[in-house]
Amino acid sequence: MATARPTPVDPMPHAREDAGPQGEARAIPPELGPDAIAVVRGSAFMYSNPVGDVPSGSIGGLVHQDTRLVSRWELRLNGRPLLALRSTPMAYDLAQFVLSNAATSADLPADAVAVRRVRHLGDALTERIEVQSYRTEPVRLELRLAVENDFADLFEIKSEVADRSPWIRRGAAADGTELSLTYARDGFHAVTRLCVDPPAQRIDGTELIWELELGALQEWRLDLRVPLAPDREPGDAARADVDDLLHGRTTDPIREWLATGVRLTSDNDNLQRAVNRSLTDLGALRLDIEVCGEQVILPAAGAPWFLSLFGRDTLISAYQTISGGPHLARGTLLALARAQGRRCHDFTDEEPGKILHEVRRGELTRQGRKPYSPYYGTADATQLWLVLLSEYWRWTGDDDLVRGLRPNAMAALDWIDRYGDRDGDGYVEYATRSAAGLGNQCWRDSPDGVRFADGRIPVLPLATSDIQGYTYDAKMRLAELADGPLDDHALARRLRADAGRLYERFNRDFWIDERGGYYAVALDGDKQRVDSLTSTLGHLLWSGIVPPERADRVVAQLFSPAMFSGWGIRTLSRDDVAYNPLGYHLGTVWPHDNAIAVLGLTRYGYRAEANRLSLALLDAAAEFDHRLPEALGGFYRHRTRVAVPYPTACSPQAWATTVPATLVRSMLGADVVDGRLVVDPDVPPEIGGIRVDRVLAHGRRWTVEARGRQARVRHAPG
Numbered sequence: 150m151a152t153a154r155p156t157p158v159d160p161m162p163h164a165r166e167d168a169g170p171q172g173e174a175r176a177i178p179p180e181l182g183p184d185a186i187a188v189v190r191g192s193a194f195m196y197s198n199p200v201g202d203v204p205s206g207s208i209g210g211l212v213h214q215d216t217r218l219v220s221r222w223e224l225r226l227n228g229r230p231l232l233a234l235r236s237t238p239m240a241y242d243l244a245q246f247v248l249s250n251a252a253t254s255a256d257l258p259a260d261a262v263a264v265r266r267v268r269h270l271g272d273a274l275t276e277r278i279e280v281q282s283y284r285t286e287p288v289r290l291e292l293r294l295a296v297e298n299d300f301a302d303l304f305e306i307k308s309e310v311a312d313r314s315p316w317i318r319r320g321a322a323a324d325g326t327e328l329s330l331t332y333a334r335d336g337f338h339a340v341t342r343l344c345v346d347p348p349a350q351r352i353d354g355t356e357l358i359w360e361l362e363l364g365a366l367q368e369w370r371l372d373l374r375v376p377l378a379p380d381r382e383p384g385d386a387a388r389a390d391v392d393d394l395l396h397g398r399t400t401d402p403i404r405e406w407l408a409t410g411v412r413l414t415s416d417n418d419n420l421q422r423a424v425n426r427s428l429t430d431l432g433a434l435r436l437d438i439e440v441c442g443e444q445v446i447l448p449a450a451g452a453p454w455f456l457s458l459f460g461r462d463t464l465i466s467a468y469q470t471i472s473g474g475p476h477l478a479r480g481t482l483l484a485l486a487r488a489q490g491r492r493c494h495d496f497t498d499e500e501p502g503k504i505l506h507e508v509r510r511g512e513l514t515r516q517g518r519k520p521y522s523p524y525y526g527t528a529d530a531t532q533l534w535l536v537l538l539s540e541y542w543r544w545t546g547d548d549d550l551v552r553g554l555r556p557n558a559m560a561a562l563d564w565i566d567r568y569g570d571r572d573g574d575g576y577v578e579y580a581t582r583s584a585a586g587l588g589n590q591c592w593r594d595s596p597d598g599v600r601f602a603d604g605r606i607p608v609l610p611l612a613t614s615d616i617q618g619y620t621y622d623a624k625m626r627l628a629e630l631a632d633g634p635l636d637d638h639a640l641a642r643r644l645r646a647d648a649g650r651l652y653e654r655f656n657r658d659f660w661i662d663e664r665g666g667y668y669a670v671a672l673d674g675d676k677q678r679v680d681s682l683t684s685t686l687g688h689l690l691w692s693g694i695v696p697p698e699r700a701d702r703v704v705a706q707l708f709s710p711a712m713f714s715g716w717g718i719r720t721l722s723r724d725d726v727a728y729n730p731l732g733y734h735l736g737t738v739w740p741h742d743n744a745i746a747v748l749g750l751t752r753y754g755y756r757a758e759a760n761r762l763s764l765a766l767l768d769a770a771a772e773f774d775h776r777l778p779e780a781l782g783g784f785y786r787h788r789t790r791v792a793v794p795y796p797t798a799c800s801p802q803a804w805a806t807t808v809p810a811t812l813v814r815s816m817l818g819a820d821v822v823d824g825r826l827v828v829d830p831d832v833p834p835e836i837g838g839i840r841v842d843r844v845l846a847h848g849r850r851w852t853v854e855a856r857g858r859q860a861r862v863r864h865a866p867g
């Protein structure tokens with residue numbers, strides 16, 4: 150009997166432990182509906198249906214730092230659910246639900262009572278409930294709020310939640326002002342505190358009950374508060390009146406931060422609104438972290454499931470925003486350098502010099518059942534960290550930071566050459582050593598994300614082509630730093646020689662002449678070309694590893710009918726066996742993936758194609774209220790006429806949120822040369838004019854105005 154070989158679907162045959170829930174089993178629409186409402190702030194989110202309710206057993210609820218604090222949150226009027234008239238996110242952290250009653254008796258026909266819920270997420274979840282009667286005579290009402298919590302780990306919420314009820318203690322204040330749920334087990338402790346004003350007249354288990362008698366047009370209001378850190382009181386923002394929140398009369402440090410940054414105006418409404426939306430969403434995903442006494446900011450990967458520090462996602466997001474200011478890039482570089490691998494550890498896939506993949510803080514991680522403390526199962530974040538370090542330096546001229554991070558850069562380089570290249574063939578490969586590790590460790594990190602054209606799953610280890618491109622680019626960029634602030638010319642020569650050998654070897658081993666010519670997505674464990682045709686071609690252009698004489702064929706592949714949907718480039722060719730327009734990495738369109746292609750097209754001088762792709766992405770953004778989701782369906786645009794969402798796409802997601810900035814940079818041809826901002830514009834007629842204020846390069850602010858191929862660049866005050 151043949152011995153089973155490891156694949157991304159089964160990376161450790163015969164030794165795979167139960168890694169617990171993977172978080173991909175259930176989709177959002179069946180439980181909360183396609184119009185589910187989320188409020189997001191930092192590492193917390195609240196997900197509900199359009200009525201504002203979270204049914205028991207659903208994927209909704211209040212989650213903070215990867216632990217669910219509320220798993221049921223259902224409001225009933227006279228025992229019946231309310232009906233949604235209009236539910237609207239007013240901001241990333243604020244939502245309004247305007248509701249009406251269902252008929253319950255002759256005394257209370259439908260639409261006799263209006264209910265408004267206003268929900269805000271700050272350092273506490275706060276909700277104002279307003280009830281107003283439109284009956285001409287007094288009416289008696291029972292308002293009941295059912296609150297429960299299962300203290301699920303984030304990884305369980307979309308799959309199967311363990312029963313923690315034996316370890317959950319419930320308590321209620323005698324005066325009806327507070328309900329508490331406390332969970333403690335094996336050193337892990339979490340608390341949910343619900344504070345109410347006015348007090349509930351009765352608390353029945355975990356249901357709070359108010360008996361109301363309202364006269365004609367009389368209004369009654371209830372304030373609810375769940376502190377995210379129950380051992381301390383929430384700040385002033387959490388206590389603000391809902392009218393002040395709705396009308397923007399409160400101080401918000403995130404909005405103040407955004408007000409000081411880059412500002413864009415354009416003749417094109419789609420571009421203008423997409424940029425404005427992306428700036429707001431970027432504020433919603435902002436994480437504040439202290440690194441060696443310095444407070445830094447960086448983007449979380451995405452809401453609702455990835456509100457944490459990631460390697461690849463955060464690095465690409467920071468790269469895409471560098472032209473708007475260096476703060477996110479600086480924070481990302483420092484935070485990831487602090488957590489850089491220092492040892493070999495099988496369970497977490499840690500190796501010396503390696504940049505992490507993901508950090509989690511839930512119970513399963515803290516108890517060692519999940520490897521995310523942090524987890525290092527990515528083979529590209531280390532190279533992308535070097536790429537970002539280079540880009541940060543080019544835009545800032547910050548020699549001191551580069552010199553301070555030299556040990557981290559050298560450790561990253563050593564990881565690439567010693568641990569990344571597992572068999573000495575000159576390519577960076579991956580294969581997990583963890584029983585709970587990821588099978589695929591490139592950006593296509595779903596188990597079936599890398600396949601042969603005939604649908605077969607390759608054997609591990611895999612050397613994917615995008616990772617080789619990143620490695621080439623990282624070495625070329627580090628050579629530039631070695632000639633510059635690191636003052637190590639011997640290292641620069643060695644790195645350029647290494648990159649040159651990789652360039653020659655890659656273009657020999659990965660190129661496939663069939664189907665018009667393209668690059669394999671990977672070499673498998675037998676050094677066979679994994680011959681599917683994928684959007685990775687755009688990443689290769691971005692990295693510069695494609696010879697100019699092959700660029701025409703690569704670009705033609707990207708815009709062939711099998712690859713270009715009309716909304717963007719598909720992750721997998723429609724001609725490949727595994728193609729599925731809703732397959733996570735098998736035919737969907739990912740905005741960040743396409744933005745990388747835009748940068749690659751611009752790098753090789755294909756400005757018309759870059760603009761064509763940029764306009765398609767802006768049209769897609771308009772389909773989603775000008776917010777690009779994590780991914781959308783790969784259906785042909787001319788057939789569906791509308792963009793089809795991917796069912797469980799994160800929204801907002803950082804590297805989709807930062808796409809508009811990349812598109813603007815491409816249209817402007819913006820770069821920094823010798824400390825000066827330079828532009829080479831090619832703004833499509835559909836966009837008209839663009840003006841960008843407060844662009845920061847080498848410590849100076851710049852204003853750029855461009856139309857067509859004409860531009861004006863000048864210093865800006867401040």
